[in-house]
Amino acid sequence: MEIIHTPVMLNESLEYLNIKPGDTIVDCTIGEGGHSVEILKRIGERGxxxxxxxxxxxxxxxxxxxxxxxxxxxxxxxxxxxxxxxLKDLSVKQVHGIIADLGISSLQLHKAERGFSFMKDGPLDMRMNQKAVITASVLVNSLTESELADIIYYYGEEHLARRIAKAIVAYRKKKRIETTSELAHVVESVYKRRGRINPATKTFQALRIAVNNELNDLEKFLKEAPLVLNKGSRIVVISYHSLEDRIIKRAFINNPVLKRINKKVIVPAREEVIANPRARSAKMRVAERL
Ligand SMILES: C[S@@+](CC[C@H](N)C(=O)[O-])C[C@H]1O[C@@H](n2cnc3c(N)ncnc32)[C@H](O)[C@@H]1O
Structure with a gap:
């Protein structure tokens, strides 16, 4: 069965972008084009x-x-x-709207060979950019115990981070950790009880963030994006975990050239979450260039 990524908060994000025919819009995380297909229709052939x-x-x-x-x-x-x-390479100075829908797509998550999911056995990869050198396996097999513990604690907000790092180091003394299943089993061995959420969830999130330099990329993007927006144009960012949302909220509040459109974070409607469970953790923030 072909996997298709369902765009999250599609109507809301397009409404907030306030797109007009002829606009120049940047989709910073085009993925499978779920948002962009609709953007392209709204900007028309002059956009x-x-x-x-x-x-x-x-x-x-x-x-x-x-x-x-x-x-x-x-x-x-x-x-x-x-x-x-x-934008400089494209000779584009200012744009009429920017959207970023962070994280990974369903396609990336569901392809075992991409190594993002503890539910599918595959190589421990997790690179969004397949040309990047550092995979999750490189990190897991080469970082020190305290470096691993810090990544799992700060990027995964995992309270058992120290014990998980210790278990990883003990395991890799016998054998390199090469697959998603191996890592998931090592993490599970640290948990005494299984709750509703898979024990590997936070460790996998942490490694993905580290492999893809996600939070540093986001901070740099949030500094650059407002400067390329036309006055009165908007930036819409959808995030999926609290670390990202905190960075976005702070960046919007502290930027003197931005005005927040909504003080309260925007979340998907109940019907959307029922139809697309991946949307349940989505949070959208919108700001306008002054
Ligand atoms: C949630 S998906 C976007 C889905 C898209 N909005 C759609 O509806 O089809 C996130 C995408 O962003 C990409 N991505 C994540 N971080 C990125 C970054 N720093 N720079 C460029 N692309 C990034 C991922 O590779 C992935 O394809």
């Missing part, structure tokens, strides 16, 4: 869409979907942390 993703597979899937609608778009394989450089 211009710029799509960025770290993942080349995602870009080629997005290209196939977008090409059916129009050809007034460009796709760039890069991190959104380099947004200013991406």
């Amino acid at each position: 211009f869409l710029i799509g960025i993703d770290k993942d080349e597979d995602a870009l080629s899937r997005a290209r196939n979907r977008l090409s059916v609608i129009g050809n007034n778009f460009v796709l760039v394989h890069n991190t959104f942390a380099d947004l200013s450089d991406v």
Whole structure:
């Protein structure tokens, strides 16, 4: 069965972006183009869409979907942390809207060979950018016990981080940890009781953040993005865990050229969460360039 990523808070994000025909919009996490397909329709043939993703597979899937609608778009394989450089290379100075829908797509999560999921046995990879050098396996097999504990504690908010790091180091003395299942079993061995959430959830989140430099990329992006927005134009960011949401909230409050459109975070409607459980942790924040 073909996996398709369902865009999260599609209607809300497009409404807040306030798109008009002829606009230039940047989708910083184009993924499979779920948001961008609708953006391309709304900007019309005089508009211009710029799509960025770290993942080349995602870009080629997005290209196939977008090409059916129009050809007034460009796709760039890069991190959104380099947004200013991406726009400079395209000779675009200012844009009318920016959207970033963070994290990974269903496609990445469900492909065992990408190594993001503890539910599927695959190589312990977790790279969004398949050309990057550092995989989760490299980190798990080479960092010191205290470096691993810090990553699992800070990026996973995992209170058993020290014990998990110790178990990883003990295991890898016998054998390198190469697969998602091996790591998931090591983490499970530390937990005495299983709750509703899989014990490996937080450790996998932590390693994914570290492998992809996610929080540093987000901080740099949030500094650059407001500077390339036209006055009165908006930035919409959807995040899926509290570490990201805190960074976005702080960046919007502290930026003197931004005005927050909603003080309270926007969450998906109940019907959306029922139809698409992946949306349950989504939080959207919107700001406007002054
Ligand atoms: C949740 S998905 C986006 C889905 C998309 N909105 C859709 O509806 O099809 C997140 C995407 O962002 C990409 N991504 C995450 N961090 C990135 C970064 N720093 N720079 C560029 N792309 C990134 C991932 O590779 C993934 O394809």
